[in-house]
Amino acid sequence: MQKADIPRKTIYRLSLYNRALQRLRENGIATVSSEALATAAGVKPTQLRKDLTYFGQWGTRGLGYNVEALGKAITEVLGVAKLQPVILIGAGQLGTALLRYSGFAREGFEVVAAFDAEPGRMRAGGVRVPVLSMEKLEAFIAERGVKLAILTVPATAAQEIANRIISAGVQAILNFAPAVLQVPDRVVVNNVDLAIELENLSYFVK
């Protein structure tokens, strides 16, 4: 299970496979072929098989994969750090919606706190996560050993806040701000840029 040897794109697809396997398990299906699983995940069968070989042999020839066993194996590869606490910075429109979004919890993540320049500002109900003042950011990260952060602040503030949380110990950032963050090599950033996704789609519209 050599982490470094698994391509980034494969890691990404492992999450897709895992989700598909989960659904199969819920439906009481015990065995699945690469063909069927690949279709469910939206990839080609050969791609799926190749992806799995990066961390072992999980199938039975002539039969397929054991849903339970493969699910466990993938979870282990991916899941090392799954119980990590996550913080969210910037409880505006988008940030607040994400705090209420149940999709994170369903996949095993817990947002333990949010931070905002105006922690007391009005937010529609349903947010159970405490919204703290920005001054407490560094102390909180250090105390709880937070390594994962979601950034939903305005683009103008993004770089400065990124610097702060990285100094405090954050190692990975899910960035929603429409800005290119300059970070040290050891820090990983995944950008989710909604406007660019739309712009990209509009290019393909005839």
Add this chain to the structure above:
Amino acid sequence: MQKADIPRKTIYRLSLYNRALQRLRENGIATVSSEALATAAGVKPTQLRKDLTYFGQWGTRGLGYNVEALGKAITEVLGVAKLQPVILIGAGQLGTALLRYSGFAREGFEVVAAFDAEPGRMRAGGVRVPVLSMEKLEAFIAERGVKLAILTVPATAAQEIANRIISAGVQAILNFAPAVLQVPDRVVVNNVDLAIELENLSYFVK
């Protein structure tokens, strides 16, 4: 300006360049080197130059690029369909947040209507876009010639709704539902899967 010859990844980066150029223009900067622009967009200078050659020669050797001219050229390549009306389907937590999100408007998109199974349900203020009943979906798409849709419905409903809107004429979907959509080749889908992005990051956290 052969559309088909420009790689998908280049198209994606063109949006990044465009945004960086916009900021330069706002600051009254007339000329920029590939070095500087690439840094602002978070890519390597050679990559930027190669990307630009897919649709022409825009620089002046020994000097750099004219911010105004390059911005216009990129906008034209990307922007063919920029004034397209966009609809959003599923006005739940995430959907409502996106309706209020100003980032789309800033980049030139307009969400003209939202659709929801419960159009009348309570939503915190600030949503100016009309929220319509799902029954009006097909008629609206046909009438307004809508080709771009944002899907923020539960995973279980995603495929069925995708089928409906594609039949009605939608050509590109920005899908936030954690589901793999099966669509005809002519339809483009960009997935934004928040849980998977987080899972992916957690893999890289030590």
Add this chain to the structure above:
DNA sequence: CTGTGTGAAGGCTTTCACAGCC
């Protein structure tokens, strides 16, 4: 002398073809 444009090389992913095991 500076900084772009680009053919060629290199690296990374995907796909193929088929050997190997159940």
Add this chain to the structure above:
DNA sequence: GGCTGTGAAAGCCTTCACACAG
């Protein structure tokens, strides 16, 4: 016979090296 595992081939994208224009 059916389906996985995998080396090899193909394809795609990035990076290099340097010619060339201003």
